[in-house]
Amino acid sequence: MLDFVPDLQTLTSTFSQAAAPTFFLGAVAAFVSLMSTRLSTVVERIKTLNSIAEDDPARVHLKTDVERLRRRARYLNSGISAALRAGMCATALIAILFVSQLAGLKYAYGAGMIFIVATALLGFALFRFSQEARLGLDEADEYH
Numbered sequence: 001m002l003d004f005v006p007d008l009q010t011l012t013s014t015f016s017q018a019a020a021p022t023f024f025l026g027a028v029a030a031f032v033s034l035m036s037t038r039l040s041t042v043v044e045r046i047k048t049l050n051s052i053a054e055d056d057p058a059r060v061h062l063k064t065d066v067e068r069l070r071r072r073a074r075y076l077n078s079g080i081s082a083a084l085r086a087g088m089c090a091t092a093l094i095a096i097l098f099v100s101q102l103a104g105l106k107y108a109y110g111a112g113m114i115f116i117v118a119t120a121l122l123g124f125a126l127f128r129f130s131q132e133a134r135l136g137l138d139e140a141d142e143y144h
Contacts, residue, residue, distance in 0.1 A: 013101070021093045021115065028087040028122060032080055035129060038136075039076040042069050072135045079128030082121045089118035 046069045052059050093114045100108040 018094050018097050021090045021097070021118075024115075024118065024122075025087055025090040025094070028083050028090060031122075031125065031129075032083045032087070035076050035080050035083065035125075038132065039073060039080065042073045042076065045069055046073070068135060072132045075128045075132040075135070079125040079132065082128065083125035086118045086121035086125065089114050089121065093118065 046066055049063050049066050049069070052063055054060060093108075093111055096108045096111055096114070
């Protein structure tokens with residue numbers, strides 16, 4: 001049983017190795033929060049536009065913006081999903097690092113590949129966010 005308990009040097013080394021994925025996970029969480037806030041704003045705007053009565057000639061033209069807003073929502077949803085998957089990969093990587101150290105394995109097999117997948121997923125999420133940001137620059141958002 002005592003052989004299973006790692007020594008201080010092993011624990012220190014493991015925590016050092018887990019620092020990068022942990023910071024990555026924190027960045028993913030902040031990014032998901034940002035995109036979720038934007039998605040909430042877009043959905044609220046869609047609801048507001050859909051509540052405009054058809055017999056309101058002063059504002060009914062604003063409803064033409066709903067399709068653009070739906071596209072923004074799709075981009076944000078896709079980006080959030082990709083970022084969450086990146087976060088799951090980072091979490092798995094942290095778990096693999098600790099399990100491999102505790103089990104006495106010399107290498108965390110697949111750790112590099114998991115980090116590459118996590119980075120690619122985060123890159124895709126950033127791409128979706130850039131698409132949404134581009135669509136968000138429209139004067140239609142200024143009208144109420």
